[in-house]
Amino acid sequence: MLNEKTLKAIRNLEKDYPDKRSLVMGALWAAQRCGSGVLTKEDLESIAERLDISPVEVQAAATFYTMYNVLEPVGRYHIQVCHNIPCNLLDAEQIVAQVEKSLGIKNGETTADGKFSLTTVECLGSCGTAPMMQINDEYYENLTADKVDQILESLE
Numbered sequence: 414m415l416n417e418k419t420l421k422a423i424r425n426l427e428k429d430y431p432d433k434r435s436l437v438m439g440a441l442w443a444a445q446r447c448g449s450g451v452l453t454k455e456d457l458e459s460i461a462e463r464l465d466i467s468p469v470e471v472q473a474a475a476t477f478y479t480m481y482n483v484l485e486p487v488g489r490y491h492i493q494v495c496h497n498i499p500c501n502l503l504d505a506e507q508i509v510a511q512v513e514k515s516l517g518i519k520n521g522e523t524t525a526d527g528k529f530s531l532t533t534v535e536c537l538g539s540c541g542t543a544p545m546m547q548i549n550d551e552y553y554e555n556l557t558a559d560k561v562d563q564i565l566e567s568l569e
């Protein structure tokens with residue numbers, strides 16, 4: 414069930430998207446941002462109903478893009494380290510290893526206090542400043558292991 418804030422956001426988007434199907438990504442984002450931060454099965458079904466498309470189509474979009482948190486909650490800080498080729502050529506694996514070491518979690522896990530989650534993702538469109546990661550809405554670029562520690566400490 415979508416909350417009123419989400420419905421209002423979707424109504425606003427509908428003005429710009431006469432074809433309801435084109436609204437699926439915006440609707441998913443609104444539901445995630447205006448809700449609990451996690452897209453539930455009920456959210457996906459409600460969006461499908463509202464946009465008059467099948468739940469499978471909504472689920473396909475939601476699970477394709479890493480910006481959506483589908484079914485699984487993430488920590489307050491969602492760390493997404495790019496591991497695509499340009500970032501990997503500049504040692505993204507070292508960045509992942511440093512986050513894992515600093516937080517004591519593995520890729521795909523959340524710290525016990527629910528503060529940090531770590532995932533590796535495909536290109537985030539910032540290849541020129543590789544290696545890089547995104548934490549919530551912020552990009553952190555030209556990373557080194559030391560920089561990773563400084564960033565994580567600033568979030569403690």
Ligand code: FES
Nearest residue numbers: 495500536539540
């Ligand atoms: S490959 Fe990492 S941002 Fe593009």
